[in-house]
Amino acid sequence: MAARNEQYTRMPGRARRRLSGLGDERGSLYLADDHLLYLVTSGYVERPHLFYLRDIRAISIQRTREVLHANAILAAVAALGWAPMTLLSWWADANAFDLSEAVYFYTIAASGLSAVAALAILVNLALGPRCVFRIHTGATTAAITPLSRLRTAQRVRDLLAPRIRDAQEPAAGPAAD
Amino acid sequence: MTATAALACPKCAAPIPEPRDGGAACPACGAMAEWTLFPALWRAAPAPLSAPVAAVEAATCFHHPARPAERICDACGRFLCGLCGVDYHGEHLCPACIAAGASARELRGRRHVRHDRIALHLALLSLLMFPLAVFVLPTVLYLAFRHGLKPTGYLPRRRWEFPAAVAIALVPGGLLLLAFATLALE
Numbered sequence: 001m002a003a004r005n006e007q008y009t010r011m012p013g014r015a016r017r018r019l020s021g022l023g024d025e026r027g028s029l030y031l032a033d034d035h036l037l038y039l040v041t042s043g044y045v046e047r048p049h050l051f052y053l054r055d056i057r058a059i060s061i062q063r064t065r066e067v068l069h070a071n072a073i074l075a076a077v078a079a080l081g082w083a084p085m086t087l088l089s090w091w092a093d094a095n096a097f098d099l100s101e102a103v104y105f106y107t108i109a110a111s112g113l114s115a116v117a118a119l120a121i122l123v124n125l126a127l128g129p130r131c132v133f134r135i136h137t138g139a140t141t142a143a144i145t146p147l148s149r150l151r152t153a154q155r156v157r158d159l160l161a162p163r164i165r166d167a168q169e170p171a172a173g174p175a176a177d
Numbered sequence: 178m179t180a181t182a183a184l185a186c187p188k189c190a191a192p193i194p195e196p197r198d199g200g201a202a203c204p205a206c207g208a209m210a211e212w213t214l215f216p217a218l219w220r221a222a223p224a225p226l227s228a229p230v231a232a233v234e235a236a237t238c239f240h241h242p243a244r245p246a247e248r249i250c251d252a253c254g255r256f257l258c259g260l261c262g263v264d265y266h267g268e269h270l271c272p273a274c275i276a277a278g279a280s281a282r283e284l285r286g287r288r289h290v291r292h293d294r295i296a297l298h299l300a301l302l303s304l305l306m307f308p309l310a311v312f313v314l315p316t317v318l319y320l321a322f323r324h325g326l327k328p329t330g331y332l333p334r335r336r337w338e339f340p341a342a343v344a345i346a347l348v349p350g351g352l353l354l355l356a357f358a359t360l361a362l363e
Contacts, residue, residue: 008332030332039331046289048331057218058196060187062210134187138217138239138255141187154211161213168216 008032011156013146027145031160034167036135038144049142051135053167058136059160061153066130071121078117081110133157184218186210240271250274289331292324293338300345307349314350317342 008030030037036056038049085107091097133147133156147153184196191205196218200211236246238258246256252274262269296317303313321339329336 037331041291044291044295046291046330048289055217056215058184058215059213060210062187062208132187136184140254141185143187157211157213161215164215 008037011036011147011159013144013149013152013156025145029144029146029156031163036160038142051137051142053164055137056135056164056168057138059157060134060136061150061157062132062134063150064130064132067124067128071124074117074121074124078114078121081112081114081117085110127151184212240273291330292320292327293329293336293342296320296342297338297345300342303346303349307353310346310349310353314346317346 009032011029011031013029024042026041028039028041030039034053036051036053038051040047040049088103089107127149129150130148131150131153133144133153135142135144147156184193185191186193186203186206186208187210188208189203189206191203193201193203196212196214198212198214200209202209236256238244238246238261239255240261241258244258244260247259248257248262248269249255250257250262250271251269253271255271257269257271261271263272263275299313300317303310321343325336325339
């Protein structure tokens with residue numbers, strides 16, 4: 001395969017792994033002078049997808065509720081770890097009951113689990129909602145998986161939109177020939 | 178600009194009759210999406226041709242939106258009408274792909290296998306599983322000689338993986354060879 005002599009600028013957005021058959025896939029988006037390169041890596045194989053700026057008809061960003069669902073599950077995990085132990089400690093204190101060492105160990109483990117879940121919720125909230133970023137051309141509509149956070153997707157869209165409009169400027173005007 | 182737009186809802190694939198910039202709900206499923214539209218969406222269709230006109234909602238030729246699609250380009254996958262498709266060395270290609278010199282085989286060839294990374298991971302594995310070095314060292318050397326000077330894929334990359342892989346694989350491999358040599362001499 002011949003390498004192209006292009007200057008590629010990597011677009012923001014973390015490559016997101018997702019299960020695809022037996023393996024995983026990672027995607028990265030790069031911008032060149034006249035096209036976008038979406039490189040999907042599956043195991044040791046890279047597959048390039050090119051979107052010429054002049055062919056891009058639209059970009060759509062669709063917000064999803066993944067963060068809400070993930071946070072609900074994490075909150076349930078945090079509560080399951082924290083609530084029984086808190087109640088047990090409160091009951092033991094109230095009844096002057098001496099909790100055994102094993103229970104203390106379990107309390108520490110459950111608290112750790114709750115802390116990890118709470119931290120994951122905070123990270124999820126800080127990163128913001130998730131979305132699906134799609135590029136629409138005449139032939140295809142492709143979801144760009146690395147741009148799965150709304151804030152990043154909007155930033156990339158704002159970065160790309162003027163470049164795409166510049167590339168399509170002659171096409172929009174009256175035909176010269 | 179006249180709206181000859183052909184956009185579909187990303188969720189339910191229903192056509193969006195009058196796409197506009199900004200947030201809009203799909204008329205069919207109500208899914209919200211932020212749209213950014215570009216002039217290519219409204220590019221004027223080519224002058225109508227005398228051949229049959231596509232039925233509404235039928236797949237149409239990418240280059241001639243008024244004509245029904247008959248084939249798919251084997252290289253780029255675009256819908257083509259009878260005028261556009263050209264049989265070329267057993268493949269059905271569109272004029273754009275022929276002009277670009279892109280045959281289906283060449284497009285498939287754009288898949289790039291990261292041999293450098295395979296070599297590096299094998300070399301690291303041989304550090305963890307010492308006896309494997311017997312097989313890993315020749316494999317890494319073969320990969321390095323076979324693919325070391327080939328292009329690094331679509332992106333220009335620094336070529337550090339193969340030298341690193343060979344250097345790493347030489348440590349356990351060299352030790353094993355030394356051990357064998359010592360045993361043989363004794």
